[in-house]
Amino acid sequence: MKTKIKILKKLPVMKNHHSELLIYDQYLMKIPLIKKWIETFPSRYAVKSGEKLKSIDQLPSHLEHLIKNFSFAQKIYILGGGSVGDFGGFVASIFKRGIPVVQIPTTWLSALDSAHGGKTAMNVGGFKNQIGTYHFSEEVWVIQAVLETQPAIRLFEASGEFMKTAIIGGESLLKKLQSWNWKAGKIRWSDLKSFIELKYKIVKQDPFEKKGFRYQLNLGHTLGHVWEAHFGIPHGLAIFHGLLFDIAWSVQLKLLSPQRAFDLMDEMPWSYVWDEEFKKKTDLKIYSLTEAKIRSYLIKDKKNKQGLISFTLVEKPGKVLIKKVPMEDILREYRRQQRTLQELYEEL
Amino acid sequence: MKTKIKILKKLPVMKNHHSELLIYDQYLMKIPLIKKWIETFPSRYAVKSGEKLKSIDQLPSHLEHLIKNFSFAQKIYILGGGSVGDFGGFVASIFKRGIPVVQIPTTWLSALDSAHGGKTAMNVGGFKNQIGTYHFSEEVWVIQAVLETQPAIRLFEASGEFMKTAIIGGESLLKKLQSWNWKAGKIRWSDLKSFIELKYKIVKQDPFEKKGFRYQLNLGHTLGHVWEAHFGIPHGLAIFHGLLFDIAWSVQLKLLSPQRAFDLMDEMPWSYVWDEEFKKKTDLKIYSLTEAKIRSYLIKDKKNKQGLISFTLVEKPGKVLIKKVPMEDILREYRRQQRTLQELYEEL
Numbered sequence: 215m216k217t218k219i220k221i222l223k224k225l226p227v228m229k230n231h232h233s234e235l236l237i238y239d240q241y242l243m244k245i246p247l248i249k250k251w252i253e254t255f256p257s258r259y260a261v262k263s264g265e266k267l268k269s270i271d272q273l274p275s276h277l278e279h280l281i282k283n284f285s286f287a288q289k290i291y292i293l294g295g296g297s298v299g300d301f302g303g304f305v306a307s308i309f310k311r312g313i314p315v316v317q318i319p320t321t322w323l324s325a326l327d328s329a330h331g332g333k334t335a336m337n338v339g340g341f342k343n344q345i346g347t348y349h350f351s352e353e354v355w356v357i358q359a360v361l362e363t364q365p366a367i368r369l370f371e372a373s374g375e376f377m378k379t380a381i382i383g384g385e386s387l388l389k390k391l392q393s394w395n396w397k398a399g400k401i402r403w404s405d406l407k408s409f410i411e412l413k414y415k416i417v418k419q420d421p422f423e424k425k426g427f428r429y430q431l432n433l434g435h436t437l438g439h440v441w442e443a444h445f446g447i448p449h450g451l452a453i454f455h456g457l458l459f460d461i462a463w464s465v466q467l468k469l470l471s472p473q474r475a476f477d478l479m480d481e482m483p484w485s486y487v488w489d490e491e492f493k494k495k496t497d498l499k500i501y502s503l504t505e506a507k508i509r510s511y512l513i514k515d516k517k518n519k520q521g522l523i524s525f526t527l528v529e530k531p532g533k534v535l536i537k538k539v540p541m542e543d544i545l546r547e548y549r550r551q552q553r554t555l556q557e558l559y560e561e562l
Numbered sequence: 563m564k565t566k567i568k569i570l571k572k573l574p575v576m577k578n579h580h581s582e583l584l585i586y587d588q589y590l591m592k593i594p595l596i597k598k599w600i601e602t603f604p605s606r607y608a609v610k611s612g613e614k615l616k617s618i619d620q621l622p623s624h625l626e627h628l629i630k631n632f633s634f635a636q637k638i639y640i641l642g643g644g645s646v647g648d649f650g651g652f653v654a655s656i657f658k659r660g661i662p663v664v665q666i667p668t669t670w671l672s673a674l675d676s677a678h679g680g681k682t683a684m685n686v687g688g689f690k691n692q693i694g695t696y697h698f699s700e701e702v703w704v705i706q707a708v709l710e711t712q713p714a715i716r717l718f719e720a721s722g723e724f725m726k727t728a729i730i731g732g733e734s735l736l737k738k739l740q741s742w743n744w745k746a747g748k749i750r751w752s753d754l755k756s757f758i759e760l761k762y763k764i765v766k767q768d769p770f771e772k773k774g775f776r777y778q779l780n781l782g783h784t785l786g787h788v789w790e791a792h793f794g795i796p797h798g799l800a801i802f803h804g805l806l807f808d809i810a811w812s813v814q815l816k817l818l819s820p821q822r823a824f825d826l827m828d829e830m831p832w833s834y835v836w837d838e839e840f841k842k843k844t845d846l847k848i849y850s851l852t853e854a855k856i857r858s859y860l861i862k863d864k865k866n867k868q869g870l871i872s873f874t875l876v877e878k879p880g881k882v883l884i885k886k887v888p889m890e891d892i893l894r895e896y897r898r899q900q901r902t903l904q905e906l907y908e909e910l
Contacts, residue, residue: 233868270626273621273622274618274619277618278687281686281689281693281862285692285861286861308694308695310692310864311771336656338622338625341629341633344625344629344633345629345656345657346658347656347660347695348660513633514633519636520581520634520636
């Protein structure tokens with residue numbers, strides 16, 4: 215994996231050849247600056263972003279269109295958020311047995327996380343990311359003028375993924391988070407690089423997830439993915455709740471002292487980000503899920519190898535660890551947290 | 563790519579775990595010896611072999627079944643011929659971002675060629691092998707007891723692929739071919755290893771087809787694939803006719819002397835294999851294809867890069883070369899050979 219990251223102020227002027235195909239989120243045509251840029255590509259394919267795009271059911275008709283019209287394509291530019299990146303990356307990885315990709319993420323989540331690291335993914339039968347490939351992008355362009363066109367709420371919806379990165383990275387990243395203007399949906403642009411670099415630092419140690427290092431990045435994701443898939447809540451919010459689950463379990467397992475957990479919660483920018491009422495509503499919703507339902511999702515988890523799931527826990531900011539735990543232990547802890555939360559909210 | 567080849571007399575006794583999934587050609591259940599072996603797998607999935615299996619249209623329903631029932635699979639055994647291998651290999655390469663494969667080819671074509679070399683492939687919109695992956699098998703088991711259950715005609719239908727390998731390999735392989743009992747559908751078992759080794763020698767130099775060495779193995783395939791796709795004739799017969807095309811063009815381009823071409827034709831076992839009447843019938847059929855139709859296929863050829871096709875030509879047995887030729891040159895040569903053949907058969 216030799217991905218070149220470019221952090222740019224503006225969309226670059228392109229000399230596009232028809233053998234370079236652009237796959238883009240059709241929504242972006244509503245933004246004049248981006249529309250103008252899209253239209254410089256003679257070969258382009260619009261898609262509607264969202265989980266439906268990643269459904270394997272739609273893949274044959276997309277591929278038929280692409281092969282019919284762009285079988286000459288030698289490189290794919292992908293302009294969009296996570297779902298467009300996952301879809302476009304998967305298509306590029308199987309198109310004529312793989313052609314190079316340039317990713318241009320247009321959402322905080324993709325700019326921070328999913329556009330990097332070479333993982334592509336598609337959903338099967340309502341289960342997320344069941345199939346996919348490793349296909350490392352040739353380049354990833356993170357462009358300020360593009361990302362700043364997002365509505366403020368998108369940063370809020372990405373908060374869990376930023377917090378995850380900061381917990382793994384340690385105090386200096388946590389401090390950066392606190393200084394951002396979350397309500398206005400603005401990050402400090404110069405901070406973004408350190409967050410992206412942390413991801414590459416981990417991915418480089420284990421690009422194909424053979425050694426387990428990459429599991430670090432799954433902090434908050436085991437339960438987070440279940441809630442995201444079941445309730446359709448934004449990824450970053452689902453991960454935020456997943457982080458709270460993982461932190462509470464880390465305390466329960468005596469890996470993280472209650473004092474450190476308390477400090478960590480204090481350092482996380484969640485009080486800047488979250489409204490107490492909204493959090494309560496979300497908590498009650500996500501913990502209404504039955505244990506049986508959680509089990510049915512965990513069985514499909516890619517990290518589940520014969521009933522053992524590689525689970526990421528927290529020792530302190532800057533130090534996470536991976537433990538292979540029986541699926542039943544996760545379910546027991548889920549019941550415990552479910553009970554605790556219900557009691558808490560009944561008291562209030 | 564570190565594939566281990568095992569050349570075995572019999573199907574080995576297995577200790578199968580449910581996490582090892584067998585994908586197999588349902589036809590094989592008609593052969594008691596193989597049926598018994600298949601039934602030792604607690605996790606297994608039957609498919610119907612053929613090009614339809616490789617159609618992208620069917621992929622979603624296969625994947626839904628596989629994810630629903632075998633999401634725990636850690637390794638896939640693939641028992642079948644070329645289409646089952648292409649399909650099963652593709653599925654394994656995208657299943658949870660790739661799980662290991664053991665290929666057990668059950669046809670001459672797959673035992674000689676397609677089970678080796680790590681290429682998987684699926685068809686899109688009626689065009690062959692438009693998408694796929696490189697996914698090198700952990701092991702390939704070539705099993706005499708299995709291959710000898712094939713009807714005699716299968717060896718005839720694979721003849722072109724054996725001849726191709728022999729032309730690339732040189733005199734010693736050509737000699738081996740002549741000694742086989744083609745009519746009875748029997749090869750000399752001890753010869754098979756040298757044919758397989760030649761393939762690996764080439765694949766190792768260029769596993770991902772970046773440097774062009776692997777194009778050697780495309781001898782006979784550019785036109786062969788068109789005829790196979792259009793008329794549905796067996797791969798090995800289509801390749802046989804593709805070889806004749808490539809040899810004739812090599813003479814035309816003065817790469818191969820007429821005398822050497824004549825000697826080569828004499829060394830190829832085609833006179834043992836082919837009935838003159840059948841050859842004439844096939845010739846007239848395949849050369850009835852219009853130039854426009856040939857063009858529509860060549861445009862989709864994976865070796866076609868902006869109108870230039872990497873075409874494999876013959877200098878002498880044991881020496882082929884790859885030339886980037888304009889698609890229009892291939893079409894001109896097609897017209898020439900079409901005319902020559904029509905004149906020849908009119909004279910007869």
